[in-house]
Amino acid sequence: MSIAPAIACDNTPRGARLTLSGGWTIGAGATLERTAQAMLTKIDGARAAFIDLSEIEQMDTAGAWVIDRSRQALESRGVTAEVVGARPEHTILLREAHFRSTETPERVEHPTLTSLLADIGSSVFSAGADLVNGVGFLGRLVSILLTVLVRPRRWRWTSTFYHLESFALRGAPIILLINFLVGAIVAQQGIFQLARFNATPFTVDLIGILVLRELGVLLSSIMIAGRSGSAITAEIGAMKMREEIDALTVMALDPLEVLILPRVWALVLALPLLTFLADIAALAGGGCVAWIYGDIAPAVFIERLQDAIGLNTFAVGLIKAPFMALVIGLIAAVEGFAVAGSAESLGRQVTGSVVKSIFMVIVLDGLFAMFFAAVRY
Amino acid sequence: MIAPDEPVAASANNVVIRVRGLKVGFGDRLVMDGLDLDVYRGEVLGLVGASGAGKSVFTRSVLGLLPKQAGMIEVYGLDIDRLTMGERRRVERRWGVLFQQGALFSGLTVKQNIQAPMREHLDLSPRLRDELAMLKISLVGLPLDAANKYPAELSGGMIKRAALARALALDPDLLFLDEPTSGLDPIGAGDFDDLIATLQRTLGLTVFMVTHDLDSLYAICDRVAVLGQGRVSAVGPIAELLLSTDPWIHSYFHGKRGAGRETVFRLGAQGEAR
Ligand SMILES: Nc1ncnc2c1ncn2[C@@H]1O[C@H](COP(=O)(O)OP(=O)(O)OP(=O)(O)O)[C@@H](O)[C@H]1O
Ligand SMILES: [Mg+2]
Numbered sequence: 001m002s003i004a005p006a007i008a009c010d011n012t013p014r015g016a017r018l019t020l021s022g023g024w025t026i027g028a029g030a031t032l033e034r035t036a037q038a039m040l041t042k043i044d045g046a047r048a049a050f051i052d053l054s055e056i057e058q059m060d061t062a063g064a065w066v067i068d069r070s071r072q073a074l075e076s077r078g079v080t081a082e083v084v085g086a087r088p089e090h091t092i093l094l095r096e097a098h099f100r101s102t103e104t105p106e107r108v109e110h111p112t113l114t115s116l117l118a119d120i121g122s123s124v125f126s127a128g129a130d131l132v133n134g135v136g137f138l139g140r141l142v143s144i145l146l147t148v149l150v151r152p153r154r155w156r157w158t159s160t161f162y163h164l165e166s167f168a169l170r171g172a173p174i175i176l177l178i179n180f181l182v183g184a185i186v187a188q189q190g191i192f193q194l195a196r197f198n199a200t201p202f203t204v205d206l207i208g209i210l211v212l213r214e215l216g217v218l219l220s221s222i223m224i225a226g227r228s229g230s231a232i233t234a235e236i237g238a239m240k241m242r243e244e245i246d247a248l249t250v251m252a253l254d255p256l257e258v259l260i261l262p263r264v265w266a267l268v269l270a271l272p273l274l275t276f277l278a279d280i281a282a283l284a285g286g287g288c289v290a291w292i293y294g295d296i297a298p299a300v301f302i303e304r305l306q307d308a309i310g311l312n313t314f315a316v317g318l319i320k321a322p323f324m325a326l327v328i329g330l331i332a333a334v335e336g337f338a339v340a341g342s343a344e345s346l347g348r349q350v351t352g353s354v355v356k357s358i359f360m361v362i363v364l365d366g367l368f369a370m371f372f373a374a375v376r377y
Numbered sequence: 378m379i380a381p382d383e384p385v386a387a388s389a390n391n392v393v394i395r396v397r398g399l400k401v402g403f404g405d406r407l408v409m410d411g412l413d414l415d416v417y418r419g420e421v422l423g424l425v426g427a428s429g430a431g432k433s434v435f436t437r438s439v440l441g442l443l444p445k446q447a448g449m450i451e452v453y454g455l456d457i458d459r460l461t462m463g464e465r466r467r468v469e470r471r472w473g474v475l476f477q478q479g480a481l482f483s484g485l486t487v488k489q490n491i492q493a494p495m496r497e498h499l500d501l502s503p504r505l506r507d508e509l510a511m512l513k514i515s516l517v518g519l520p521l522d523a524a525n526k527y528p529a530e531l532s533g534g535m536i537k538r539a540a541l542a543r544a545l546a547l548d549p550d551l552l553f554l555d556e557p558t559s560g561l562d563p564i565g566a567g568d569f570d571d572l573i574a575t576l577q578r579t580l581g582l583t584v585f586m587v588t589h590d591l592d593s594l595y596a597i598c599d600r601v602a603v604l605g606q607g608r609v610s611a612v613g614p615i616a617e618l619l620l621s622t623d624p625w626i627h628s629y630f631h632g633k634r635g636a637g638r639e640t641v642f643r644l645g646a647q648g649e650a651r
Contacts, residue, residue, distance in 0.1 A: 030502070069508075
C-alpha cells in the first residue's frame with residue numbers, strides 16, 4: 001500500500017541528522033516500531049540530533065507517536081533532539097499524539113493457588129446464596145400469585161397461553177420421539193437380560209414401572225430444562241441487558257408479575273401434559289420392541305401391563321411434574337435476572353440455568369423416590 | 378495524499394465513495410429508491426434527513442451490511458459486490474465505523490475493544506498496542522481509567538467516545554460516523570468536532586457523517602447531503618443549502634432551532650471576508 005518507513009543518518013558538525021522517509025503509518029506494523037527504535041542506535045554517541053521529517057510521505061497518529069517516543073528517549077539520554085522540516089499537518093499530529101506515559105492501574109491478578117482457593121470458596125458461597133435467592137424468589141412469586149388470584153383481571157391469559165403453546169405444543173414432538181426411543185431401548189435391554197432367567201414376560205412390568213414412575217417425567221423435565229428453561233433465561237437476560245426490565249419497573253409494573261408468573265405458570269401446566277405424552281410414547285416404544293424383538297403380542301403386552309401397574313404408578317410420575325416445572329422455572333428466572341451487561345454473562349447464565357435445573361430435577365426426583373418409598377405409595 | 382488546503386475537485390480518482398441508483402428495501406417497502414451520491418477524498422460530508430429517512434440504512438448498505446435490490450456502490454473505485462476476499466479485507470482495514478449505538482464488544486474492556494482491530498490486522502508489539510490504545514483513549518477525551526472498564530460500566534456519552542476510539546484504532550482513511558455527537562454534552566460535542574476536524578486536516582481523512590447536530594454541520598462539514606423520499610434531494614456546501622427553496626430543507630435550517638445558528642454562521646463568514 002505505502003512505502004516502508006526508513007531512516008538515514010549523517011553526522012554533521014552540529015550533531016546527527018536523522019532523515020526520516022517513507023510512510024510512517026500503522027500499516028507498517030512491526031517495521032514501524034523497529035525503525036523508530038533504530039533512531040536511538042543510529043545517532044552513534046552524538047550529543048545533538050535533528051529529526052528531519054521533510055521527506056516523510058505519510059504519517060498518522062501511530063507514526064507520530066513512535067517518532068515522539070524515540071525523540072523523548074533520546075532526550076532522556078541527554079541528547080538534545082529537535083524536530084525539523086515538519087509540514088504543518090505533521091506538526092499538529094506530533095502535538096496531538098505526543099508521547100506520554102500512559103500507565104493505568106491494571107485489574108489486580110492474584111496468584112494461581114490463591115485464586116483457586118478463592119474460586120472454591122466463592123462457588124460454595126454462591127451455591128448457598130443461590131438457594132437463599134431461589135427461596136426468596138419463590139416467596140415473592142407466591143405473594144404475587146396470591147394478589148393476582150384475588151384480582152383475576154390482572155392475570156395475563158394471552159401471555160400464559162402463548163408460552164403454553166411454545167413450551168408444550170412445540171415441545172411435544174421431540175419429547176414424544178425421545179421417549180419412544182428410550183422406551184424401545186429399555187424394552188430391548190429388558191428382554192435381552194431377562195431371557196437369561198427365562199423371565200422375558202417381566203419386561204412388561206419393568207417398562208411399565210420404570211417409565212411411569214421415573215423415566216417419563218425425568219426425561220420430559222430434562223428436555224424442558226434444556227429447551228424452555230434456557231429460552232426463559234435468555235429472554236429475561238436480553239431484556240435485562242437492554243434495560244427493558246427497568247422500563248417495566250418504572251412503569252410501576254412488576255417484572256415478576258408480567259414476565260415470570262405467566263412463564264412459570266405455563267411451565268407448571270405444560271410439564272404434566274408432556275409427562276403424560278411421554279409416558280404413552282415410551283410405552284408404545286416398549287410395546288413395539290416387545291412385539292418385534294420379544295414376540296410379545298400387543299394384546300398380551302396390554303394385559304400384562306394392566307396387572308403390573310396400578311393407578312398409583314402412573315400418579316407418582318405425574319405428581320412430580322409440576323414440582324419439577326416450578327424448579328426449572330424458578331432457576332431460569334433467577335439466572336435471567338442475574339445477567340449483567342455483557343454477551344458473555346448472558347451465555348454464562350444460560351449455561352448455568354440449564355445445568356442447575358437438570359441437577360435440581362434429578363435431586364428432586366431422588367427426594368421424591370425416598371418420600372414415596374416411605375409412604376409406601 | 379493531497380495537501381489539506383488543496384480544493385476538493387470532483388475528478389474521478391478523487392471520489393472515495395460512489396453510489397449510483399441504489400435501491401434498498403424491507404419487504405416490498407423501498408427505503409432507498411434510486412439514490413446517487415459521491416463522497417470526495419479529504420472532505421467531511423454530512424448526511425441529514427428526517428428520523429426514519431434511511432440514513433442508517435444507507436450507511437449500512439455502503440458498508441455492505443444490507444443487501445441492495447439494485448444499483449452500484451463503489452468504495453475506492455472498487456465495486457463492493459465484486460470484491461475478492463483479499464480486496465475486501467484491504468478495504469475494511471482502511472475504513473473505521475462508529476455505529477449509532479456504539480456496538481462495542483460487551484465482553485471486552487474499552488482498551489481491548491480498541492486493540493481488537495489492531496490484533497487482527499497488524500503485527501505490533503504488546504507495548505505499542507497498549508500505548509496506541511491509550512493514545513486513542515486520550516484523543517477522544519475519555520479519562521484514562523476508562524480503559525479497563527467494560528462497556529456496561531460506561532455512560533452513554535462515554536460509549537460514543539470509546540466507539541470512536543475503536544473506529545480510529547487503525548488510523549483509517551475513511552471514517553463513517555452515525556450520529557457521533559448525539560448523547561454528548563455541548564462541550565464534549567464541540568471537542569468531538571474539533572478532533573474530527575484536526576484528524577481530517579492532518580491525516581487527510583475522508584469523513585462520512587450522519588448527524589442531526591446543526592453545530593457539527595456548520596463547524597466541520599464541507600458539504601451536506603439531504604436525504605428525502607429515498608434519494609438525495611440536495612447536496613452542497615451548507616451556504617448553498619441555506620438558500621434552498623425546498624420547504625423541508627428550509628425549515629431544517631431556518632426553523633426554530635436552526636435560525637439563530639444561521640445568523641451566527643453568516644456573520645462569521647462576513648467577518649472572514651473582511
Ligand atoms: N431491519 C429493518 N427491517 C425493516 N425496516 C427497517 C429495518 N431497519 C430500518 N428499517 C426502516 O427503514 C427506515 C429507515 O431507517 P433508518 O434507521 O435508516 O432511519 P434513520 O434515517 O437512520 O433515522 P434516525 O435519524 O432516527 O436514526 C425506517 O422507516 C425503518 O423503519
Ligand atoms: Mg439512524
